[in-house]
Amino acid sequence: MKRNATAVWNGTIKEGKGHITTQSTTLNNTQYSFNSRFADGVGTNPEELMAAAHAGCFTMKLSLDLTTAGFNPESLETTCNISLEEGVITKSELVLKAKIEGITEEQFQEIAAGAKEGCPVSKAYAALQISLDASLV
Numbered sequence: 001m002k003r004n005a006t007a008v009w010n011g012t013i014k015e016g017k018g019h020i021t022t023q024s025t026t027l028n029n030t031q032y033s034f035n036s037r038f039a040d041g042v043g044t045n046p047e048e049l050m051a052a053a054h055a056g057c058f059t060m061k062l063s064l065d066l067t068t069a070g071f072n073p074e075s076l077e078t079t080c081n082i083s084l085e086e087g088v089i090t091k092s093e094l095v096l097k098a099k100i101e102g103i104t105e106e107q108f109q110e111i112a113a114g115a116k117e118g119c120p121v122s123k124a125y126a127a128l129q130i131s132l133d134a135s136l137v
Helices: 034-038 046-068 105-118 120-124
Strands: 005-010 017-022 030-033 073-085 088-100 129-136
Touching: 030 034, 046 073, 046 088, 046 105, 046 120, 088 105, 105 120, 105 129
Parallel strands: 088 129
Antiparallel strands: 005 017, 017 030, 073 088
16 A cells, blocks of 8 residues: 655745645645744644554554453553654654553553554654553543
8 A cells, every 4th residue: 555645845844835735635725934944934844744654554553452351442542742853753653542441550551652662653653752641430
């Protein structure tokens, strides 16, 4: 399986602007700019897209692992924070809130940790410090 996205940029770094389109067109000429990355401008940015990818991948992997272990996750909500420090993406912090009937805290933490290690995006981000704060609600 291969997926793609295309980024187009016009102009200088501060005055220029660009747009991103994904294969599915979920993002379709979505704006990005210096201000959307480093200030409060309208549009997306690479770190936000990385955060979305990690949150989505981890949550799907966790659902798979919970289902395989015999649990039915009622809800899994993951927020991902990507840190850009001095021009380097340094960490990905996953914060999970889960509602799962019949699971113990120990089982939950073990399965969540396994999903963090096993999701393809975590593997792609292996050079980053990846943390997980998982709680049952």
